[in-house]
Amino acid sequence: MKKIILSMAVIAASVLSLKAHGDDSHLHIKKDLSTVEWVGKKVTGQHNGTIEIKEGTVKVEDNKIVGGEVIIDMTSIVVTDLEGEMKGKLEGHLNSADFFDTKNHGEAILKIISTKQKKGNTYIVKADLTIKGITKSIEFPATIDIKDGKVAAYAEVKVDRTLYDIKYGSGKFFEGLGDKMIDDIFTVKFKVAFK
Numbered sequence: 001m002k003k004i005i006l007s008m009a010v011i012a013a014s015v016l017s018l019k020a021h022g023d024d025s026h027l028h029i030k031k032d033l034s035t036v037e038w039v040g041k042k043v044t045g046q047h048n049g050t051i052e053i054k055e056g057t058v059k060v061e062d063n064k065i066v067g068g069e070v071i072i073d074m075t076s077i078v079v080t081d082l083e084g085e086m087k088g089k090l091e092g093h094l095n096s097a098d099f100f101d102t103k104n105h106g107e108a109i110l111k112i113i114s115t116k117q118k119k120g121n122t123y124i125v126k127a128d129l130t131i132k133g134i135t136k137s138i139e140f141p142a143t144i145d146i147k148d149g150k151v152a153a154y155a156e157v158k159v160d161r162t163l164y165d166i167k168y169g170s171g172k173f174f175e176g177l178g179d180k181m182i183d184d185i186f187t188v189k190f191k192v193a194f195k
Helices: 002-025 084-095
Strands: 026-028 035-042 045-061 064-079 107-119 122-131 134-147 150-160 182-194
Touching: 002 045, 045 182, 064 084, 064 134, 107 134, 122 150
Parallel strands: none
Antiparallel strands: 026 045, 035 045, 035 182, 045 064, 064 107, 107 122, 122 134, 134 150, 150 182
16 A cells, blocks of 8 residues: 555656646746836827736747747726826726727737747747637737747837727727727837846
8 A cells, every 4th residue: 555655656746846847948028027018099189108018928938939939918098198197097098998908808818839039039929818708810020039938029010990890999890080080009018037
């Protein structure tokens, strides 16, 4: 009986060891070193701000990112180019059903499918982006540095909001908007570090 228990303990320890070793390729985001900024444009100008990362990991094999996931806290949208009442009003509107409906869709997810080296530390990233529960495939260039078990990456991702059922102020769906028309494309700038 003691031999059986000992054998089971050895097997369990081996499995845990293998699992731990397998997790070595998964690096976790360093939130204190990572930022996400957004820019939205309209006929009369633009607005910009920040949004927080909830969590994230990347999988590295042979010094290359082969997968990963970054989860964005959509309820953390902040407008940085306005102050006071106007700032609060725009933040409230962005959280509303007209835009990101954060009450019902509190997270956005960027799931990395693959990366392909273009030149030097420039890569083309293929990913699935989920906003408001809608998932679309996207592709974008990124600068990625991998060294000593750490990853630093920068990317500007252009997103067509209308693909995610965000149609407010879009010239595609509404006529006669004039200077109230809002650009369908918004930009998300990622500066992220993993360790």
